[in-house]
Amino acid sequence: MEQLKEKIRSEGIVLSDKVLKVDAFLNHQIDPQLMQQIGREFARRYQGQGITKIVTIEASGIAPAVMAGLELGVPVIFARKHQSLTLTDHLLTASVYSFTKQVESTIAISTNHLSPSDRVLIIDDFLANGKAAKGLITIIEQAGASIVGLGIVIEKSFQAGRQELEALGLRVESLARVQALQDGQVHFVD
């Protein structure tokens, strides 16, 4: 997605050879128009696949997921990382290690919102080693729902996430694929 790559080139900051900061439009400040375009692109790639639910993870996955849900006409569920008094239902959980936050956390989705008849599109802001995605997959499988595929805003193609997800037979659609972060520059695949 060329508009996204342009935004990454102009506003992304390479913090190290592994860390790309996109706080200007995705992870802290959000560009709603860009999110709408991202949602449309995910919907275009997954149209006709009978998707009934989108699942993402708080907080940075929510904006692109909601825009995709708007285009596909389906509800969005965001997995919670932090317990709330109102989340009193029976929970499906998985343990996820976050590299950028350097903590292990438990993510949870209420059983009320996923059923075996659901066909799920997983959306997230980043795919690196695939830990967050695998946590979501564990939860969706516990619910007995089907996974149609994943929609990723920015993929770090130099890490193993895509390879591991494809090895599970899953479709991975990433809107920007980063081949390398070198000398302060972002290099994309192709």
Added chain:
Amino acid sequence: MEQLKEKIRSEGIVLSDKVLKVDAFLNHQIDPQLMQQIGREFARRYQGQGITKIVTIEASGIAPAVMAGLELGVPVIFARKHQSLTLTDHLLTASVYSFTKQVESTIAISTNHLSPSDRVLIIDDFLANGKAAKGLITIIEQAGASIVGLGIVIEKSFQAGRQELEALGLRVESLARVQALQDGQVHFVD
């Protein structure tokens, strides 16, 4: 906003005389179409006010804030509750106590994204005692930006939040105002 009230009546769950659970469409599962309508209503109420930024707080404020940002054509910033490796900028912070999570947490916004020329609309999912809103106000004032008003999805009018914000001279627009939670029923103002 009648469509929102209908949704609260049909899918909200009264957990106690203070706690209303709206996990089916706002706080855990999100209804993107409803969020779009909510965003349009906030935009309608604040049009012509010269708003340049929307500020909200992760995670449940993000969906309505992004939809309002899309309608108003302005960026959205979400205050973070949890430290991230990529949030390395100078931070503006405030301390906020969450009743539903029963924890004190520090919320933060990078100085990169707010300036004295900004005219800010604060959006959040709930207004109860106003603790989260006041945390955001503290941060926005530290940045020297102006606050045009607040846009709240669900106001618990039986708690002191609105009163305290109005006492600060702030405009508060709430799309659903809950007068009481009694006998498992939601009673709205007017």
